[in-house]
Amino acid sequence: MNALRRHRQLERIWASRPGWCGKLTTVNNNDIGLMFLSLAITYFVIGGILAMLIRAQLATPRSVFMGPEIYNQVFTMHGTIMMFLFAIPLFEGLTVYLLPKMLGTRDLAFPRLSAFGFWCYAFGGSLLIFSLLAGIAPDSGWFMYPPLSSTLGSPGINPDFWLLGITFVEISAISASVEIVVTVLLYRAPGMSLDKLPIFAWYMLIVAMMILTGFPPLILGSLLLELERAFGMPFFQVGAGGDSLLWQHLFWLFGHPEVYIIFLPAAGVISTVLPVMARTTLLGYGWIVAAAISLGVLSFGIWVHHMFTTGIPHMGLAFFSAASTLVAVPTGVQIFAWIGTIWKGRPELHLPMLWILAFFATFVIGGLTGVMVAMVPFDWQAHDTYFVVAHLHYVLVGGFVFPMLAGLYYWLPHFTGRRRYFKLGKTAFWLVFLGFHGTFLLLHWAGLLGMRRRIDSIESGSGWELINLIASISGFVMAIGFALVLIDLLANAVVAVRGPRNPWQAGTLEWAIPAPSPSYNLASIPEVHSRNPLYDVPDLPLRIARGEGYLGDPGRGVREILTVEVASGRPSSLVIFPTNTALPIVMAFVTGGLFIGMLIKAYWLVPVSILIVTMLAVWWAWSLGSRKDQGPQPVGHGLVLPLASEIERPPGWWGTLFLLIANGVFFGSLLFGYAFLWTVAPNWPPPAWLEPYLTGPLLALGGTVLALGGIRFADRALRRDAGPWLGLLLSLAGLAALGSAAATVLVRTTHNAHAYDATLWVIAGYVLFHAAVAGIMTVFLALRAAGGYLSARRIGEVRVVRLWTDYAVTTALLGLGAAWLPGVLT
Amino acid sequence: MTEILRIAVPLTAWLAAFSAVYGLHGLVCSERWDAAGLDLAAGRIAMTAAWAAAIAFQVVLLIALLSPRFASGSAFVRGVSLTLAITALVATVWTLLPVVTTSACL
Numbered sequence: 001m002n003a004l005r006r007h008r009q010l011e012r013i014w015a016s017r018p019g020w021c022g023k024l025t026t027v028n029n030n031d032i033g034l035m036f037l038s039l040a041i042t043y044f045v046i047g048g049i050l051a052m053l054i055r056a057q058l059a060t061p062r063s064v065f066m067g068p069e070i071y072n073q074v075f076t077m078h079g080t081i082m083m084f085l086f087a088i089p090l091f092e093g094l095t096v097y098l099l100p101k102m103l104g105t106r107d108l109a110f111p112r113l114s115a116f117g118f119w120c121y122a123f124g125g126s127l128l129i130f131s132l133l134a135g136i137a138p139d140s141g142w143f144m145y146p147p148l149s150s151t152l153g154s155p156g157i158n159p160d161f162w163l164l165g166i167t168f169v170e171i172s173a174i175s176a177s178v179e180i181v182v183t184v185l186l187y188r189a190p191g192m193s194l195d196k197l198p199i200f201a202w203y204m205l206i207v208a209m210m211i212l213t214g215f216p217p218l219i220l221g222s223l224l225l226e227l228e229r230a231f232g233m234p235f236f237q238v239g240a241g242g243d244s245l246l247w248q249h250l251f252w253l254f255g256h257p258e259v260y261i262i263f264l265p266a267a268g269v270i271s272t273v274l275p276v277m278a279r280t281t282l283l284g285y286g287w288i289v290a291a292a293i294s295l296g297v298l299s300f301g302i303w304v305h306h307m308f309t310t311g312i313p314h315m316g317l318a319f320f321s322a323a324s325t326l327v328a329v330p331t332g333v334q335i336f337a338w339i340g341t342i343w344k345g346r347p348e349l350h351l352p353m354l355w356i357l358a359f360f361a362t363f364v365i366g367g368l369t370g371v372m373v374a375m376v377p378f379d380w381q382a383h384d385t386y387f388v389v390a391h392l393h394y395v396l397v398g399g400f401v402f403p404m405l406a407g408l409y410y411w412l413p414h415f416t417g418r419r420r421y422f423k424l425g426k427t428a429f430w431l432v433f434l435g436f437h438g439t440f441l442l443l444h445w446a447g448l449l450g451m452r453r454r455i456d457s458i459e460s461g462s463g464w465e466l467i468n469l470i471a472s473i474s475g476f477v478m479a480i481g482f483a484l485v486l487i488d489l490l491a492n493a494v495v496a497v498r499g500p501r502n503p504w505q506a507g508t509l510e511w512a513i514p515a516p517s518p519s520y521n522l523a524s525i526p527e528v529h530s531r532n533p534l535y536d537v538p539d540l541p542l543r544i545a546r547g548e549g550y551l552g553d554p555g556r557g558v559r560e561i562l563t564v565e566v567a568s569g570r571p572s573s574l575v576i577f578p579t580n581t582a583l584p585i586v587m588a589f590v591t592g593g594l595f596i597g598m599l600i601k602a603y604w605l606v607p608v609s610i611l612i613v614t615m616l617a618v619w620w621a622w623s624l625g626s627r628k629d630q631g632p633q634p635v636g637h638g639l640v641l642p643l644a645s646e647i648e649r650p651p652g653w654w655g656t657l658f659l660l661i662a663n664g665v666f667f668g669s670l671l672f673g674y675a676f677l678w679t680v681a682p683n684w685p686p687p688a689w690l691e692p693y694l695t696g697p698l699l700a701l702g703g704t705v706l707a708l709g710g711i712r713f714a715d716r717a718l719r720r721d722a723g724p725w726l727g728l729l730l731s732l733a734g735l736a737a738l739g740s741a742a743a744t745v746l747v748r749t750t751h752n753a754h755a756y757d758a759t760l761w762v763i764a765g766y767v768l769f770h771a772a773v774a775g776i777m778t779v780f781l782a783l784r785a786a787g788g789y790l791s792a793r794r795i796g797e798v799r800v801v802r803l804w805t806d807y808a809v810t811t812a813l814l815g816l817g818a819a820w821l822p823g824v825l826t
Numbered sequence: 827m828t829e830i831l832r833i834a835v836p837l838t839a840w841l842a843a844f845s846a847v848y849g850l851h852g853l854v855c856s857e858r859w860d861a862a863g864l865d866l867a868a869g870r871i872a873m874t875a876a877w878a879a880a881i882a883f884q885v886v887l888l889i890a891l892l893s894p895r896f897a898s899g900s901a902f903v904r905g906v907s908l909t910l911a912i913t914a915l916v917a918t919v920w921t922l923l924p925v926v927t928t929s930a931c932l
Contacts, residue, residue: 185830194829195902286902290909297837301844301921313855313931318924319848326917567829567900675849679856 001553003545006523009554014106014520016580025580027111028519032118033097034415039122040090041486046129047081050074052479055439059472061460071456072139073158077132079142083258084166085125087400088211091265092117092176094407095204097415099180101510102198104189104528106521106561109182109651111577112584112620117175119588124168127595131161138162141454143251144225146236146244151229157599160229163222164595170219171591173211174662180208182654186563186572189509190550191527193569198508198531199282202289203268206296207261212658214257214300216666220673221250224762226598233751233758235673241755243681245310246673252303253669260299262396264292266403267334270356273410274338276506277353278345281532284337291330291337298327308379317376324374331367335360350504351425355406358433362398366391369444387447390440397436405485410504412492417515419499424488431481438474442467501541507532512541524552524636525562550636562635563644563651574633575644575651578623587616618780624652625797627788650796653803660807667766667811671818674759678822686756689823690748699741700816703771704809706734711778711798711805719792724785731805732778738812739771745819763815770808777801832898832907836887836914840921843880847922850876855931866930873925880922884915 001009016026023031053074057065066074096114100107108114131137138158140149149159184197184205197205224235225247234240236247275282282288304312304320338360347353369391373379382388412420443451446467451458458464502511512534513521526549530536537543547553550571551560559577564570590612597605625645632640644650678684707730714727745764749757781801784790790797853859854869888911890896891904898904 193900193902195900286905287909290906290913293833293906293910294837294913297841298917300841301917304848313851313929315851315924315928315930316848318928319844319851319921322923323844323917323921326920330913566827567903672849676852679849679852679858 001547003523003547006547006552006554007518007545010520010523011518013554013557013559014518016519022580024585025582027115027578027580027584029096029100029107029111029114030517030519030521032111032114033093033095035118036089036093036096036121038093039118039125040086040093043081043085043125044090044482045486046132047078047086048479048482050078050081052475054078055472055475057456058458058468060469061458061462061465063457066456068456069139070135072454073132073135073137075454076138076141076162077128080128080138080162080166082396083142083262084169085121085128087262087396088173089121090404091207091262092173094269094404094411095180095265096176098411098510099183099201099204100187101513101517101521102508103183103187103201104192104509104522104526104533105183105187106525106559107187107577108179109187110179110655112581113175113179113655115584116588117172117179119585120175120591121169121172123588123592124165124170124172124595127165127168127592127599128161131158131165136161143255144247145251146225146228146247149225150236152237160226160599163226163229164599167219167222167226168592168595170215173215174659177208177211177662178655178658180204181212181658182651184208185566186651186654187561188564188569189526189528189533190562190564190571191529191569192564194567195286196528196531196569199271199285199288200268203264203271203292206292207264207268210257210261210264210296210299212662213665214254214261216254216662217250217669218254220666220669221247221254224250224673227758227762230598230601231751233761234755235677235758237755238682240753241677241681241683241686242758243677243755245307245680246676248307248310249303249676250669250673252306253300255306256303257296257299259395260295263399264296266359266400266407267292269403269407269410270338270359271334272508273352273406274356275341275345276410276504277350277356278342278347280341280345281507282337283340283344284333285531288334288337291333294330295327295334298323298330302327302374305374305379308376309383321374321376325371328367328371335364350409351420351429352406352410354426354429355402355409358429359398359402359406362394362402362436366394366396366398370395382447384453385447386443386451386453389453390443390447393436393440397440408489411510412489413499413503414510414513414515414517416493416496417498418492418496419503420492421496422488422491424484424491428481428484428488431484432478433481435474435476435478435481439471439478443471446471502534507535509533512544514541514545522549523547524549526550550639552636560635562641571635571639571641573644573647573650574635574641583616583620587613587620590616614776618776621780622784625784625789625794629791629793645796646793648795648799650800653796653799656800656803660803663807664811667815670759670762670766671814674763674818677755677759681755683754684756685822686754689756689826690745690760690819692820692823693744693748696741696744696816697820699737699744700812703734703737703739703741704813706730707738707774707805707809708734710734711802714781715795715798715802718785718790718795718798721792724790724798725782728778728782728785732775735771735775735778735805735808738809739768739775741816742767742771742812745816760819763819767808767812767815770804770811774801774805774808777804829898829900829903832891832896832903833910836884836891836907836911837917839883839887840880840914840917843876843883843918844921847873847876847880847925851925851930869930870925873930877918877922877925880918881915884911884918887911888915 016022227233234242301323524547593609710731714724742764751761
C-alpha cells in the first residue's frame with residue numbers, strides 16, 4: 001500500500017464528520033485540542049477586557065467609571081476567568097493537541113472523555129459569562145471567602161454562579177488529567193522508556209497528578225459552601241459550629257498548587273522550545289525531571305502562606321515559611337538548567353526565544369518577590385496590598401503567558417503548515433513586554449505605599465495617583481500588544497505561505513507529522529531509541545508515512561493504537577478506540593442540568609439529571625468490548641499483542657485508579673475538614689454527639705464482608721468460565737448494607753443543627769453515593785455477563801468494578817467510623 | 827508502576843509527615859489537648875517524636891533506594907529517585923525544624 005492510499009484509508013477511519021455536526025460529535029484529539037485553545041483564547045480576551053475596565057477605573061482618583069457593585073463583579077470575574085477559564089484550559093488544549101504526537105501515538109487514552117471534558121468546560125464557562133452579561137456575576141473575589149460569599153454577605157445568586165460554574169468546569173480539568181496520566185504512562189511509541197520521554201510529557205504527567213490531588217479540596221469547599229447557601233448547613237458559620245477559616249484551608253490547599261499547576265506546563269514548553277532555539281539538547285534532563293517533581297509535591301506544603309495574617313500560631317507560620325523558601329530551590333535548578341542550555345548552545349533570536357527571554361526577565365522578579373512574601377514579617381506588611389497583586393501578575397503572566405506565547409509561535413508552523421510571514425509579532429512582543437512592566441513594576445511601590453487590593457477607587461493625595469495613571473496607560477499599551485499578537489497569529493495561520501514540515505529542525509516526534517496534522521496523527525507508530533528521534537533518523541517522517549512502523553496496515557478498518565509497559569516502553573496491548581459520537585456533548589449538557597437545578601433552586605432537576613447521566617454512562621460503557629474472545633492480534637514487525645479488552649488491567653482500569661486517587665483526596669479533605677472543625681472551631685463540641693447504636697456498625701461490617709467477598713467470588717467464577725451470579729448478588733447485598741449503614745447516620749442527625757451534624761450528613765451522603773455507584777456497576781456487570789461480554793479472558797471490566805467496590809467499602813469504613821467514634825469515646 | 831513508586835514515595839512521605847505534624851500542632855494548641863490532661867511540654871515531645879520518626883523514615887527510604895534489593899535497574903530512575911529521596915530528607919528536616927525552635931502556640 002502506498003503512502004497516499006494509507007493516508008486516505010486512515011483519514012476515513014479517524015476523521016470527524018464533515019461540517020459543524022462534526023465538531024459536536026468529534027472525539028479526535030486534534031479537534032478537541034483546537035476547540036480548547038480557541039475557547040481559552042476567547043476567554044482570555046474577555047478577561048483582558050475586564051482588566052482594562054479595572055485599569056480605567058483606577059486611572060484617576062475618585063473615578064465614577066464604575067460603581068462598587070459592578071467593580072466587585074469585574075475584578076472577581078477577571079481573576080476567575082484568567083485562572084479557571086483561560087490558564088488551565090489553554091495548556092489542556094495544547095496538551096490534548098500535542099501530547100499524542102510527541103509520544104508517538106494516535107490519540108489520547110480516552111477520546112470520548114476528552115470531548116466530555118471540553119463540553120463541560122464550554123457549558124460551565126458559559127454559565128459564568130451569562131452571569132457577567134446579566135449583571136449578576138460573582139462579586140466576592142476569585143477566592144470566595146465566607147462569610148462575604150455566604151448568604152450572610154451575599155444573599156443573591158452571584159456566588160452560586162461561581163461555586164457551581166467552576167465546579168462544572170473542574171470536571172473538565174479532572175477528565176483531562178486522568179487522560180493525560182494514562183496517556184503518558186501507557187500510550188507511547190514502542191521503545192520510549194521513562195528516560196526517553198519528551199520533557200513536556202514529564203511536566204504534563206506531574207501537572208496532571210497535581211490537578212488530580214489539588215482540585216478535589218476546592219471541589220469539596222465549593223460543595224460545602226453551596227450546601228450552606230442552599231440548605232443552611234453551617235460549615236463556615238461560627239455561631240453554629242462552623243469556621244470560615246476552613247474555607248481558606250480548602251481553597252488554598254487547591255490555590256497554591258494551582259500556581260504551579262499553571263507554571264509547570266509553561267516550564268515544559270520552555271524545556272522543549274529553548275534547546276531548539278539554542279541549537280542544542282536540554283542540559284540536565286534528569287535534574288529537571290527531579291526538580292519538576294519536587295516543585296509539584298513541595299507546592300502542596302505551602303498553602304498556609306496565603307493565611308499568614310489569620311492568627312495562626314508562630315510554629316504553624318514557621319512550617320509554611322520554611323516550606324515556601326524551599327520551593328525556590330527546584331525552581332532555581334530549572335532556571336539554571338535553562339541558562340546552561342543557552343550557554344552550551346548557539347541561541348538564535350527567533351520570536352519564541354524573545355518570549356522566553358521575556359519570561360526570564362519577568363518570572364525571576366516574580367520569584368524573588370515570592371521569596372519576600374514567604375517571610376512572615378514582610379507578608380504581614382504587604383498582605384492584601386498591591387504588592388501582592390504585582391507579585392502574582394509577575395509570576396502568572398511572566399511564568400505562564402509569556403512561555404505559552406513562545407510555545408504558540410513555536411508550534412504555529414505545525415498547527416497551520418505555514419511559514420510565519422507577517423512580522424507584527426515582534427512589535428506586539430515589545431508592546432506587551434514594556435506595557436506589562438509599565439503596569440505592574442510600579443504597582444509594587446503602590447502596594448508598599450499602602451494601596452489595598454480590591455478597592456474600587458483611590459483618593460486624591462494618597463500618593464498612588466501617578467503610579468496608577470502610569471499603570472493604566474501601560475495596561476492599555478499591553479492590551480494593544482496582545483491584540484496585535486492575536487492578529488499576527490490569525491494572519492499567519494490563515495494567509496501566510498506554505499512552509500516546511502520541521503522549520504526549526506527540532507528532534508521530537510510531533511515534527512515528523514505532516515502539517516497541519518492529519519486526524520490519525522501518525523500513519524504508523526515508529527520505534528524510538530532516544531529523546532530526539534528525528535535527530536537519530538532524519539528520514540523518520542518518510543518511514544512513518546510509508547507504514548514502516550507498527551499498525552501501518554489500516555486494513556481492519558478500526559481505530560487502532562498501542563499501549564506499552566510503563567517503565568520499559570515495550571509494546572503490551574492493542575486498543576480499539578471508539579468512533580465519533582454525540583454522547584459526550586449530550587452527557588455534558590445533561591450534567592449541566594444538575595448544576596442549573598441547584599443554581600435556580602429547581603431541585604427536582606438534580607435527581608432527574610443524575611438519573612439521565614447514569615443511563616448515558618451505562619450506554620457509554622456498554623458500547624465497548626466484544627461478545628467473543630479474539631485472541632492476540634498482529635500489529636506489524638511480526639509482533640502479536642493481546643487486545644486491551646482481553647487483559648486484566650486495561651487502560652480503563654488505570655483511568656479508574658487515577659480517578660479514585662482524586663476521589664480519595666476529596667474524601668481525605670472531607671475528613672480533614674471534620675478534624676479541623678473538631679480541633680479549632682470555637683463552638684465545639686456540639687450540643688450532642690451521635691449516640692452509639694449497634695445497627696449501623698453491624699450493617700457496615702456485614703456489608704464489608706459481603707461486598708469484598710462477593711466481587712472476588714464473581715471474579716474467580718468468571719476465571720473458571722463459570723457464572724458470576726452468586727458473587728455479584730452477594731456483593732450487591734453488601735453494598736446495600738453499607739448504604740443502609742450510612743442511612744442510619746442520616747436519620748439520627750439534623751442537617752442544619754450544627755456543623756457537626758452537617759459534616760456527618762456529607763460523610764454519610766458520600767458513603768451512600770459510592771455504595772450506590774458500586775451497586776449500579778455491579779448490576780451493569782451482571783447484565784454484561786448475561787450479554788456474553790465477560791469471559792475468563794475478558795475480565796477487565798470486573799477488575800474495574802472490583803476497584804470501585806474496594807474503594808466504596810474502604811471509604812465507608814473510614815467515614816462511618818469517624819462519624820461514630822466521638823459518640824463511642826464519650 | 828514500581829519505577830513510578832520509587833520516584834513518588836519519598837516526597838509523598840514528606841507531604842504526609844508535614845501535614846500530620848501540622849495537624850498535631852493544631853491539636854496541641856487546641857482545647858482538646860488541655861481537656862485530655864496534657865500540657866504544652868507533652869505537645870512539644872509528641873511533635874519532636876513525630877519529626878524524628880519522619881526523619882528516620884526518610885533515612886530508611888534513602889538506604890532502601892541505595893540498596894541493590896530495592897534500587898531501580900534503570901540508571902535514570904535510580905538517579906531521579908535518589909535525588910528525590912535526598913530532597914525529601916532535607917525537606918523533612920528543614921520544614922519541620924520549627925518544632926524545636928519556635929514557640930508552639932503563641
